[in-house]
Amino acid sequence: MYKIFIVEDDETIAHSIADRLSSWGFESNVCNNFRNILTQFLEIEPHLVLMDISLPFFNGYHWCSEIRKISKVPIMFISSAGDKMNIVMAINMGADDFVSKPFDMDMLLAKIQALLRRTYDFTTQQSGIFQHDNIILNSTACTVTYHDNKLELSKNENKILTILLENKGQVVSRDILMNKLWETDCFIDENTLSVNVTRLRKSLAAIGVHDLIKTKKGMGYIIE
Incomplete structure (x- = not known):
């Protein structure tokens, strides 16, 4: 089931769209919180x-600009300000479509379905976005954002952080991490994993993220 996030301050319009x-x-x-959408x-x-x-x-x-910093999820503007300048502005800010008010609900549905088809027919429906406190991982784009700081992750750094955030609050064993990272029958020295985790910690520290990944001696790693 596709999830639609309706950001509209006119409650009548918002709930009318939601019901349909x-x-x-x-x-x-x-x-319901326009201070922090x-x-x-x-x-x-x-x-x-x-x-x-x-x-x-x-x-x-x-x-729209804030969302575009962390996600490529499709954004459709719905507005009574449907003049050319606002439409161009919306597209330039990262929007995928623009529907002028008042609109026909069936037309809105058709546009939503078309945009969803274009976006997800050949891609996964999972957004690949994980949040922990003020840390935002976009595993699809291999980036971490912390406040206004953005970090490009290597393939292995991205995999490690994704696995740990998927299992937040649980210890992930070193064996599981190595199997998921290298997926090979060849022997992988455990020190290779330690080096990768150390690099990830240093990368995160460079944008102000400290002590995110905890070591559980003899067990593995955890993000608490």
Whole structure:
């Protein structure tokens, strides 16, 4: 089931869209915290965002830009400001489509379905985004964002961090990490894993992330 995140401050419009989307088989999520839309986005992990331009605190362009820093999830603007300048602005900020208000619900559905097909027909529906405190991992793009700092990860660094965040709160054994990283019957020296974890820790420290990965002696690693 595709998840749609509706960022619209007119409650009547937002819930009207949500009800229709639910009847079409989508999981609808209406924004309820316009101070920090990015936090809700990360919690929901939607497959598509419907974004109004005029919002409390910060406008839709701002939040589109913030989402684009960490995700390529499709964003469709829905706005009464449907003049050429706003449409061009939306596309330049990273939006994938623009629907002017007032709109026909069936037309909106058709556009949503078309955008979802273009985005997910040949790709996984999983967003690949993990959040821990203020740390955001985009495992698809191999990047970590911490506040305004962004880090490009190597293939192995990305795999290690993804596995640990997928199992947050649990100890991941060294054997499991080595099997998932190298997936080979060949013997891999345990020191190779230690070197990779050390490199990852140093990379994270460079953007201000310290003590994220804990070592459990004789057991493995954990993100608590």
